[in-house]
Amino acid sequence: MKLNISQMVKRHKSVGQAVLVLLSVLTTASVQGQTQQFSYTQYMDNLTPLNPAYSLLDKAGSVSMLGRKEWVGIDGAPTTFLFNGNLPIANIDAAAGLNVLNDEFAIERQTEVNAYFAKAIQLGPQAYLGVSLNAGIRNYVANYSQLAASDPVFATDVRQTKPNVGFGVMYYTDWYYLGISAPELTFTSLGTASVQNSNNFVAHYYFSGALITNIDDDFKFKPATLFTYASGVPLVADFSGTFYLKETLGLGVDYRTNNEMAGIITINVSSFHIGYSYQFGTSSNNLGGANIPTHEVTLSYRFGKASGNNKLL
Template sequence: MIPDINKINSDKKPLLVTLSLCLLLMVTGNRAVAQQQAFSYTQYMDNLTPFNPAYSLLDKAGSINTLARRQWVGVDGAPVTYLITGNLPIESINASAGVIVFNDQVAIECQTEANVYFAKGIQLDSRSILAVSINAGVRNYTANYSTLDATDPTFRNDVRGTKPNMGFGVMYYTDWYYLGVSVPELTITSLGTASVQDNTNFRNHYYFSGALITNVNEDIKFKPATLFSYAKGVPLTADISGIFYMKGTLGLGLNYRTDKEMSGILTLNINAFHVGYGYQFGTSSTNLGTFNNATHEISLSYRFGRWASDPKLL
């Protein structure tokens, strides 16, 4: 049974301090918006595996998850992202294995990445587990600069490359909260260095995450979650989310990013199926003037077991 947050004992106060700092960061914000992390999506609280494969151990039934994200609707060449993950638990050794595939397209540039991962849990006591994961795969990058202006020497040569990728993650979790750190994209060699702009997609990206879930009453649960993203040369970005779940079926929440983006989130769990929708919009008055830079995000998942039967995944 998930405890009421009002009854948390003193040994759990450090977690509340951490969450308080996250909320403070949400209020103060981060004014640096010139660059963004290479890959992000607003529904990370429902599927953190692409950022930290150790999260897959929370799913004791296994699942297949898909997501499509389209930014700046109505603008040609605007970013489009497709993601699919699948995980299979290996209960005999308290482990899981799976695959992560995503495709990210921005104008003439396209990145495709495929990784397999293995995660193992170590039981620390009756209620807490330390999970570790390792992932490996390939990353392909293509930039068709010649399509911009074939007569201009600056854009004469296209850029193509395929490089190996590896990463790791660590997560500590109990039956009602988790804390994690990961580097899912550990770049050893350069890729796409001929890009006209300073490409941040191929630097090492570090992620710090945390969430808890608690009972508001018998029918409603509340899940605040945070995700901090950092890469060298890119400002630290924080995602702060809060979502209410009604009877384990309907979820309503908000997400705020410190690059002045906000999202409304709607989720629906029906037996083994999960459907999610996120609508993201800018909150800055200087957001490209009056341009509507709305982002739509849709997720669809199938779990080999009922979603409501496992509150850690809500």
Template sequence: MNLLRSSFYNRQLPHDALKISLIAVLCLCYTFKSSAQSTIPFSYSQYMNNLTPINSAYAMVDQAGSITGAVRKQFTGIEGAPSTYLVNANIPLPGLGAATGFIVQSDQIAIEKQIEANFFFAKSIQLDDRNFLAVSANAGISSYKANYLLIDNNNDPLFNANVNETRLNAGIGMLLYSDTYYIGFSMPQLTFRSLGTASVQGDNYFRNHYYLAGAYLAELSDDFKFKPSGLAVYTKGTPITANITGIIYMKDLLGFGAGYTTNSQASFLLDVNVGNLHIGYSYQVGTNGSNLSGYNNAIHEIMVGFRFGEGSSTPKDL
């Protein structure tokens, strides 16, 4: 039995699944605010075309193997400006109806830096002739560093020592999908230290991350498709951040779109597909005076992906 989406082209999304997807996307607009010590939630603008680093169950959406790299930089000329580096690979296991791979990512904001490396395994089951449910598990290691001594406030006991900690990491993901939509929930950074009694420690720098993501592919005509997508991320002690993005594709070769994130950031995206090579670029700027919008404060993101193996000749939409 084929558990992969390529055998279900040109079929419509069931009414119930569409309603669930729309409700989920609307929920992504909600923003929750609280105050506490923050950690770094991993994020990037082009998640809709490479969700695996956030939810490894997404590896089941495509029957081809792939390797993807991304760089996200804020060019302010200031040391410690936000930057992200990412490499992930998906390797299909058709005989098992499964996939495996790895994810390596690095996020840095000011004095904080977090590096994470994970291996994952994902498996899909067929719910009916159109819909699938994929589940995944990942395990690896996380490293967190914070150079608090760089802050000119040594009289504050919260900043009188640097932090350098490494912990084992585990995560899970679930994804409901067909050839025209996906909606999923994941916890890729599920650290047990933040689950039990150890969480009462004031220096708990590893916290669970919760992601909700969804996308829908609408065929407008033979040449044009539209893909709206949404992502929300929450970490205890930080506000929920939500993003809504829409991309229009022409002949599966060129895509352009825009998005908005609830932390007052707007993004503009460009996608180019040449054979098995995918190149994506996004330009993100602030939308109000408090985040100093302007060219020098803009965030540039480049993503390059290559598909290989059986099924790589079939265009990948989701």
């Protein structure tokens, strides 16, 4: 594929736009859809979008929103909105809810809507096995003609919509959990009966774990980890640690093995949870040089009879 990159860059007035053009070109020139699935820094406070079985850990209902903005100041930079709502079904130790994701980057946009059902099985006095199933729809749009409408390489836009299914499994007690999930398995990926005609939808697998420890009556510490894997993409691991003061103020740090780190602050007041993270690169190319951060804000509200019990896990 022969591309006149210099001419394409000249069409854009700002350096930021030129960078996005080059990234889009590289994405197109390689294999579509082999980029890492969206991940967020504050997974330790709300893992439900990645593993719906996590919703069983909270006996209260909840609604949560997350906004994430990368490369602030550059037009077309990655922007994400995430919403999830959860309703407990106490009489059968279950929960049901909805996850909605809108992820945009330059000319690309992916939108997902998934409903889920999760059921807990008691294995011991404080030990449970949670299993979840989710189903929904995924839509992918790439407006390549916006890059260079006169170039035949970019003349065709991409519009694809696929049904989606997924599952999650989590073993948990009152002080730790371990989970594995694959919330995004398109029907065309589930067997050889149909032909996989799109590389924009690939299965993603998540392995998670966390525990809560009491330092004293006022302080708690929660280490957490998240491993993300997709075919054709290097494994990415997150490691975090959060200190909680009186279960109200949380201060934490997260390190991601793709050379990113984040500082996190959370506040739990009554039934509300507010979180903010500042993520930045740690490679030698970033430290001491140009380093465009990522800002992430979360807001959650818990309701119902169990909402008075603060949930940390």
